[in-house]
Amino acid sequence: MTTLVGGPRARGRRRLLLRSTPLTVALSFGFIGILLFLAAFGPLLAPHGPGSLNLATGLTTPNGEFWFGTDDLGRDVFSRTIYGVRYALFGPVLIVVGAFVIGNVLGLAAGYRGGMLDASVMRWVDLMYAVPGLLVTIVLIGVLGASYLLAVVVLVVLTSPFDTRVIRGVTLEQRSLPYVEAARTLGLPVRAILFRHIFPNILPISFANAFLNFAFSLVALSALSFLGLGIGPGTADWGRMLSESRLLLFENPAAALAPGGMIVLTATSMNLIGDWLYDRLADRGRAR
Amino acid sequence: MRSNVGPLRGADGNGSLLEAVGLAIHSRIGGDQRTIVRSLDLSLDEAETVGIVGESGSGKSMTARALVGLLPSGLSARGEVRLDGNNILDLSQRELGRIRGSEVALVLQDPFTMLNPVTRCGDQVADGLVDAAGRRLGRRARREEASRRLAEVGIPETVDRYPFELSGGMRQRVAIAAALAGDPRILIADEPSTALDVTTQREILALLKSLQTSRSMALLLITHDLRVAFSTCDRIYVLYAGSLLEVGGAGAVEAEPLHPYTLGLLLSEPPGDRRLTELVAIPGSVPAADDVATMCPLAPRCQWAQSKCEVSHPPLNPVADNRLSACLRIDEIRAEMHSLRHNAERPAVVHHTAEASVPLVRVENLEKAFADASRRRGSPPVIALGGVSITVGVTESVGLVGESGSGKTTLARCLVGLETPTAGVITIDGVDASNYGSLSADQLRKLRRTVQIVFQDPYSSLNPLRTVGSALKEVLELHHKGGRNLEGGVAELLERVGLAASLSRRKPVALSGGERQRVAIARALAVQPRLIICDEPVSSLDVSVQAQILGLFRTLRDELGVGYLFITHDLAVVRQVVERVYVLYRGEVVESGPVETVLDHPQHAYTVRLVESVPRSASQQRPMR
Incomplete structure (x- = not known):
C-alpha cells in the first residue's frame, strides 16, 4: 500500500484522566438531561419554595417530608437544590457563549491574517495568561461591589484568551491546507473563507473547549458565590448554599453535600461530554 | 487453493528459501472483517530477485509484513509462510525476533x-x-x-x-x-525508492541490486512501478485487490503481459522516451477485495469482461512456460491485447503552438528568499528562487521540471499570489502580478479568472465538510454573479471532468483519490481560466488513475483551449502533456526548449542526470556511471 501524504490530523489534545467510555458518556448525558428538565420545570416539582422559612421546624436531617433535611432556617435543602439548577446553568452558559464568540472571532482573525493583528491579539492573550485570574476577579468585585452580572462579565474576559489561543492555533494549521489556498486562489472573500470553510473544520475543537469552559465557569462562579462575591445572600445558588451550610456539616451533612455534589457531578459530566463530542466531530469527513 | 507454484521456481528449481502457500490476510475493525489478501502463493529462491507489483489497496505491503511476522495489530494472517521448515505464522514473538534481521530483513518506504x-x-x-x-x-x-x-x-x-x-x-x-x-539471507524492500527524488531513486535501486548480487541473497521488492520491477527483478507477481493476477519472468511479462490488468498497468505508465497519441487508462479505481470476491477482480474495469468473468473468482492457471495468469479469456484475447499494445505505443507528433504566440504569463528575474526560522536572526535567508525567467504563451502548455527543493512549487505559488516574490516581475495578461496585495479588486478578479491552480494532494485540496456541489456552486456564484442555473452549471462542470452529476451531493470522503482530483480540476475550470497551474497533479495517484487524469488534461486542452503550467518531477508525465519545458535546478532555470529536444538531447549535466534516472527495462538499461 502506498501511503499518501497528509493523514489524519494528530489529536493534539490531552486525554482526561477519566476516559470517556460509552457508559460514562451516557450517564453524563442523562445527568445533564435531568438538569435541563429541572431548570425548565423545577419550580413545579419542588415540594417547597426556595426561600420559604420554616423556623418552627428548624434544622432537621433527611426525612419523609424534607428529603435532604432542612438548614438552620428550616428551608428545604432538596427544593433549594432544584431551584439552584437555573443559576448553575444560566451563568456558565453566558460565560461560555461570550468566550466562544470572542475567542473564535479573535482566534480566526489572528490566525488567518497574521502580522500586526496576530501580534497584538496574542500579546493581549499573554497578558491575560500572566494575570492571576480569580484574584483579580475578587479584587475587582470587592471594589465594584458584589454582583452576579459583574462576576459573569469578568469571567468572560478571563476565559476568552484561552479560547483565542486554541482557535488561533488550529486556524494556522487549516490556513496552510490546500483547500484554503484553493479558496484564496479562486478569489473567495476572506469572510467566506473564514466562516464557510475554516470555521466548520475547527468547530469540534471550539465545541470541546466550550464544554471544558463550562465546567471551569461553574466552579469559578460557585467559588465566588461561596466567598460571597457573586450572587446575593439567601439565593438558592449551589455555591451560596455550600457556603451557608458548611457549618452544619455535622448536624445535617446533606445540606452541604447536596449542592457540593451537584457542582462536582455537573462539571464532570460537561467535561466528559466535551471530550466525547470532540472525538465524534473530529472524525467527521476525515476518514479516507 | 491448490499449490500451483511448481513451474515457477527459479532456474535451479531445488526448494525455495521462502515459500508462502495460501497466505490470506484479514483485518478486523470492530466486528467488521475485511479481506486484505485473499489467498497468495509465492516462492523466493536463493539469490533471486522477485517483485510484487500492485497499486495502493492491492495488499502488497501487508504481504511483505506478513512474511516477517510484522502485521500491525488488528490484522491477522492465515495459511503458511515456510522458512527453513518453520511456518513463520506459527512462531512466537521471541522466535520471530531470532529470524528477523539474521534470516529476513525489511527496508521500508519512508x-x-x-x-x-x-x-x-x-x-x-x-x-x-x-x-x-x-x-x-x-x-x-x-x-x-x-x-x-x-x-x-x-x-x-x-x-x-x-x-x-x-x-x-x-x-x-x-x-x-x-x-x-x-x-540476512532474504531482504524485503517495501517501496524503498518511492519517497526519494528521481535521481536518488535509481541509485538506491542499483545499490539494492548490487548488494543482492554480491551477497547472493534473495531480494523481494515491493513496488507500484512496473518499470522499476522490470529493471530490477527476475520474476514478477502482479497483485490486485488482494489477488494475484499474473506471475512470470520479468522479461517475459514485459515482452507480452498475459493479463489485461498487467497490460493496462504497463500502458498506464507513460514512456519517458516518446509522447503517445492516446493514453490508455484502466477506467475506475481499485476495488476493495471483498467487493470483488465472487468474480474476476478486474471484471468491473476490464474491456474484455464477459458474463463468465463475473460468476466466479478465477484461479491462477499456467498459460505458457513458467507463466501463470488469472484471466479466463486469455487465449481468446491474446491477439487483441497484442495489437492494442502495438497501437498504444505509437508515438505522437507534438504540435507546437507558434513560439511567437502572445505571452500570457511572463516572469522576469523572479527571486524569492525565505527567512530561515530554525536559525538565528541575521543568518542568510534560504534562496528558493534565484532569478527565474519563464514565459507561457496563450493556450500553450509548458512544463516545469525539477526535484524537490528546486523551487518549482514556490514559483507556482508566486504566480497565484500565495507567496509574494522578493524581487522580479510577474506579468499576467498585461497586469503586474508581482504583488497581489497592492492590486485593485478589478485587477484581482481579472487575475483569478486568468490563472488557476490544482494542487498535488487530492485529499486535502477539498474542504472535507462541504459537498462537491456546494464547493463548485460557490465558485460559480462568485464569478458569474447569480447565474440563473447553478445546478446546471455544476452538472456541466462535473461532466467536463468525467464525473456523474449525481456526485455533486457527495462529500469528498466518499470519493476516491482520482475522483477528488477531478473535482479539484472542475473547481479550477469553474472560473473559465486561460491557464491552469498543475502542481504535481498526478504524483499522489495510483498509476492506472494517473493515466486517466493525464488523459483528462489533454482532452480539456483540446476542447477548451486552456493552457497548462505543468509542474512535475516525472519526465515521462511531462512529456505526455506539454510542448515546452523548463528544467529548474536549485532555484534556477538550467535548460529550456521544446520538450523532445530537451529530453532527447539534454545539454546541462543536471538534465542528463534527470533523464537517465527514468527507470528503463532491463533491455534498455544504460550502464551506471
Whole structure:
C-alpha cells in the first residue's frame, strides 16, 4: 500500500484522566438531561419554595417530608437544590457563549491574517495568561461591589484568551491546507473563507473547549458565590448554599453535600461530554 | 487453493528459501472483517530477485509484513509462510525476533521516520552485532564494523553523524546497512525508492541490486512501478485487490503481459522516451477485495469482461512456460491485447503552438528568499528562487521540471499570489502580478479568472465538510454573479471532468483519490481560466488513475483551449502533456526548449542526470556511471 501524504490530523489534545467510555458518556448525558428538565420545570416539582422559612421546624436531617433535611432556617435543602439548577446553568452558559464568540472571532482573525493583528491579539492573550485570574476577579468585585452580572462579565474576559489561543492555533494549521489556498486562489472573500470553510473544520475543537469552559465557569462562579462575591445572600445558588451550610456539616451533612455534589457531578459530566463530542466531530469527513 | 507454484521456481528449481502457500490476510475493525489478501502463493529462491507489483489497496505491503511476522495489530494472517521448515505464522514473538534481521530483513518506504533521530548512524547499524562467540561487540570493534557496513552501502563518512544531518537517499542507505547488519539471507524492500527524488531513486535501486548480487541473497521488492520491477527483478507477481493476477519472468511479462490488468498497468505508465497519441487508462479505481470476491477482480474495469468473468473468482492457471495468469479469456484475447499494445505505443507528433504566440504569463528575474526560522536572526535567508525567467504563451502548455527543493512549487505559488516574490516581475495578461496585495479588486478578479491552480494532494485540496456541489456552486456564484442555473452549471462542470452529476451531493470522503482530483480540476475550470497551474497533479495517484487524469488534461486542452503550467518531477508525465519545458535546478532555470529536444538531447549535466534516472527495462538499461 502506498501511503499518501497528509493523514489524519494528530489529536493534539490531552486525554482526561477519566476516559470517556460509552457508559460514562451516557450517564453524563442523562445527568445533564435531568438538569435541563429541572431548570425548565423545577419550580413545579419542588415540594417547597426556595426561600420559604420554616423556623418552627428548624434544622432537621433527611426525612419523609424534607428529603435532604432542612438548614438552620428550616428551608428545604432538596427544593433549594432544584431551584439552584437555573443559576448553575444560566451563568456558565453566558460565560461560555461570550468566550466562544470572542475567542473564535479573535482566534480566526489572528490566525488567518497574521502580522500586526496576530501580534497584538496574542500579546493581549499573554497578558491575560500572566494575570492571576480569580484574584483579580475578587479584587475587582470587592471594589465594584458584589454582583452576579459583574462576576459573569469578568469571567468572560478571563476565559476568552484561552479560547483565542486554541482557535488561533488550529486556524494556522487549516490556513496552510490546500483547500484554503484553493479558496484564496479562486478569489473567495476572506469572510467566506473564514466562516464557510475554516470555521466548520475547527468547530469540534471550539465545541470541546466550550464544554471544558463550562465546567471551569461553574466552579469559578460557585467559588465566588461561596466567598460571597457573586450572587446575593439567601439565593438558592449551589455555591451560596455550600457556603451557608458548611457549618452544619455535622448536624445535617446533606445540606452541604447536596449542592457540593451537584457542582462536582455537573462539571464532570460537561467535561466528559466535551471530550466525547470532540472525538465524534473530529472524525467527521476525515476518514479516507 | 491448490499449490500451483511448481513451474515457477527459479532456474535451479531445488526448494525455495521462502515459500508462502495460501497466505490470506484479514483485518478486523470492530466486528467488521475485511479481506486484505485473499489467498497468495509465492516462492523466493536463493539469490533471486522477485517483485510484487500492485497499486495502493492491492495488499502488497501487508504481504511483505506478513512474511516477517510484522502485521500491525488488528490484522491477522492465515495459511503458511515456510522458512527453513518453520511456518513463520506459527512462531512466537521471541522466535520471530531470532529470524528477523539474521534470516529476513525489511527496508521500508519512508527513510525519514525509519531511523532513530537521536542515535548516530554507526550505532543504528552496529547495534545488534555480536562476535563469533555471541557476545556484544566492544566499542571500538563496533565502530569499525559500522564503518565497514556503511562503506558497503557507499557512505562510510556517516558513522558519527545523526540521521537528521543526512539527505533522504543517504538515510535510506543507512537503513539498508542496518537491515543487512545481521547478514540476512532474504531482504524485503517495501517501496524503498518511492519517497526519494528521481535521481536518488535509481541509485538506491542499483545499490539494492548490487548488494543482492554480491551477497547472493534473495531480494523481494515491493513496488507500484512496473518499470522499476522490470529493471530490477527476475520474476514478477502482479497483485490486485488482494489477488494475484499474473506471475512470470520479468522479461517475459514485459515482452507480452498475459493479463489485461498487467497490460493496462504497463500502458498506464507513460514512456519517458516518446509522447503517445492516446493514453490508455484502466477506467475506475481499485476495488476493495471483498467487493470483488465472487468474480474476476478486474471484471468491473476490464474491456474484455464477459458474463463468465463475473460468476466466479478465477484461479491462477499456467498459460505458457513458467507463466501463470488469472484471466479466463486469455487465449481468446491474446491477439487483441497484442495489437492494442502495438497501437498504444505509437508515438505522437507534438504540435507546437507558434513560439511567437502572445505571452500570457511572463516572469522576469523572479527571486524569492525565505527567512530561515530554525536559525538565528541575521543568518542568510534560504534562496528558493534565484532569478527565474519563464514565459507561457496563450493556450500553450509548458512544463516545469525539477526535484524537490528546486523551487518549482514556490514559483507556482508566486504566480497565484500565495507567496509574494522578493524581487522580479510577474506579468499576467498585461497586469503586474508581482504583488497581489497592492492590486485593485478589478485587477484581482481579472487575475483569478486568468490563472488557476490544482494542487498535488487530492485529499486535502477539498474542504472535507462541504459537498462537491456546494464547493463548485460557490465558485460559480462568485464569478458569474447569480447565474440563473447553478445546478446546471455544476452538472456541466462535473461532466467536463468525467464525473456523474449525481456526485455533486457527495462529500469528498466518499470519493476516491482520482475522483477528488477531478473535482479539484472542475473547481479550477469553474472560473473559465486561460491557464491552469498543475502542481504535481498526478504524483499522489495510483498509476492506472494517473493515466486517466493525464488523459483528462489533454482532452480539456483540446476542447477548451486552456493552457497548462505543468509542474512535475516525472519526465515521462511531462512529456505526455506539454510542448515546452523548463528544467529548474536549485532555484534556477538550467535548460529550456521544446520538450523532445530537451529530453532527447539534454545539454546541462543536471538534465542528463534527470533523464537517465527514468527507470528503463532491463533491455534498455544504460550502464551506471
